[in-house]
Amino acid sequence: MTASTKGFALITGASAGIGAIYADRLARRGFDLILVARNQSRLNALSERLARETGRSIETVAADLNDKSALAKIESLLRDDPRITMLVNNAGVGSxxxxxxxxVDAMESMIGLNITALTRLTYAAAPAFAAKGSGTIVNISSVVGIAVELLNGVYSASKSYVLSFGHALQRDLAGKGVRVQTVLPAATATEFWDVAGYAKQKEAASTMTADDLVDAALVGLDQGELVTIPTLHDGDQWTKWEADRRALAPRFANAKAAPRYASNAETAE
Known part of the structure; x- marks a missing residue:
């Protein structure tokens, strides 16, 4: 490792867009990097640039995380390489x-990348980090995990999963020295929109740059946020929404159905 490193950050979907910006920013913050993506030539170009500009140690792994053997290779890295101190689960696809x-086959593939791969990589990293008593997991969700009607239903549901999974991780890893941050970008100007079939979204006035998104997310991480929504200007709105959601939980514990579900016969008695 390079002198005075903060350890290695493993970033998925690292060859472009949000993942590439995370690579740039984390390298400049003193992390060495393991960059994971399908496109080896893009990985090589990014790693060469970052190594030259930052002096950090940059490793690359070309892997399709929808391929079981490739995914297993990254899982093994996270379990067995003690140099890794951060996982950024950024790889994903939308529609x-x-x-x-x-x-439906494309939707199944989306579930495999957005949910299965993210889950398996987290399950590999979390015990390793907990055993060391330190480590950070950053999972990239989306605001459509809350505003579920905006885009494709499977995509929105996959991002709702990431948000819910993050809450459970924060509960399970509390006191273990492992930080879990869930980041919810809104529309961000990346190739995501080209793949999703709506390229013109990149030019919309409300679309954030990937640089601004990642910079804000890292400030949120520094501030200890569990959930970071860079485009939400009134943070109290999220705090209240989340508090109201959690307040519902004890109200579900009833052995009998609510009166509004009484049958007509019961109502007539």
């Missing part, structure tokens, strides 16, 4: 297609 227009 704007409705259930009437979408291809």
């Amino acid at each position: 704007v297609a409705s259930v009437l227009d979408g291809n």
Whole structure:
């Protein structure tokens, strides 16, 4: 490792967009990097630039996380390489297609990348970090995990999963020295929109740059946020929404159905 390193950050989906910006920013913060993506030539170009500009140690792994053997290789890295101190689960794919227009095989592939790969990598990293008593897991969700009607239903549901999974991780890892941050970007100007089939979103006035998104997310991490929503200007709105959600939990514990579900016969008695 390079002198005075903060350890290695393993970043998935690292060859472009949000992942590449995370690589740049974390290298400049003193992390060495393991960059994971499918496109080896892009990984090489990014790693060469960052090594030259920052002096950090940069390793690359070309891997399709929807391929079981490739995914298993990254899991093994996270379990067995003690140099790794951070995991950024950024790899993902989206869609704007409705259930009437979408291809179910493409939706299954989306679930594999957005949910299965993220889950397996987290399950590999979390015990290793907990055993050391330190480490950080950053999971990239989306505001459509809350505003679920905005895009494709499977994509929104996959990002709702990431948000819920993050809450459970924070509960399970409390007191273990492992930080878990869930980041919810809104529309961000990356190739995501080209793949999703709505490239013009990148030019919208409300679309954030990937640089601004990652910079804000890292400030949120520094401030100890569990959930970071860079485009939400009134943070108290999230705090209240989350408090109201959690306040519902004890109200579900009833052995009998609510009166509004009484049958007509019961109502007539």
